Amino acid sequence: xxxxxxxxxxxxxxxxxxxxxxxxxxxxxxxxxxxxxxxxxxxxxxxxxxxxxxxxxxxxxxxxxxxxxxxxxxxxxxxxxxxxxxxxxxxxxxxxxxxxxxxxxxxxxxxxxxxxxxxxxxxxxxxxxxxxxxxxxxxxxxxxxxxxxxxxxxxxxxxxxxxxxxxxxxxxxxxxxxxxxxxxxxxxxxxxxxx
Numbered sequence: 001x002x003x004x005x006x007x008x009x010x011x012x013x014x015x016x017x018x019x020x021x022x023x024x025x026x027x028x029x030x031x032x033x034x035x036x037x038x039x040x041x042x043x044x045x046x047x048x049x050x051x052x053x054x055x056x057x058x059x060x061x062x063x064x065x066x067x068x069x070x071x072x073x074x075x076x077x078x079x080x081x082x083x084x085x086x087x088x089x090x091x092x093x094x095x096x097x098x099x100x101x102x103x104x105x106x107x108x109x110x111x112x113x114x115x116x117x118x119x120x121x122x123x124x125x126x127x128x129x130x131x132x133x134x135x136x137x138x139x140x141x142x143x144x145x146x147x148x149x150x151x152x153x154x155x156x157x158x159x160x161x162x163x164x165x166x167x168x169x170x171x172x173x174x175x176x177x178x179x180x181x182x183x184x185x186x187x188x189x190x191x192x193x194x195x
Contacts, residue, residue, distance in 0.1 A: 133167045
């Protein structure tokens, strides 16, 4: 019997050595799960960084609200605008601080049956520091008490120079224009985005 027990113990030891140790299996599974979790976190972070980077590149770096006053004078056809109807003037911030001057060139005009006049203008605004931004304007002049007309303008910012290189945005202005004096008096507000 002693011999049989020795043989059976040797067989059991041999079988046990063929089977993986359960603590080793548990550690291996745990390492695999941890590696998978780390790989998933790294992949998620990489995707977030890529998406965030593409949004940053596609959006402007700086957008700011603008508001203030525009005082202009229509001077008639001029060399500034290659012979087209021209307006010149100044613009201020909402506190009344002078920001610069502008030149506006008429690019189109039509009269409506109710006495209103539709104008298309191209503005170049020059700031005191020398930077410029440009707009394409769509204006409606509506008669109130001729020669006084109400001004309703929506301008799209189309670009610029200096800190306004590739600028975009909009400016809306409302006020009055007097055909007798040729004076424009409007308040503006909007948003300009620049790189």
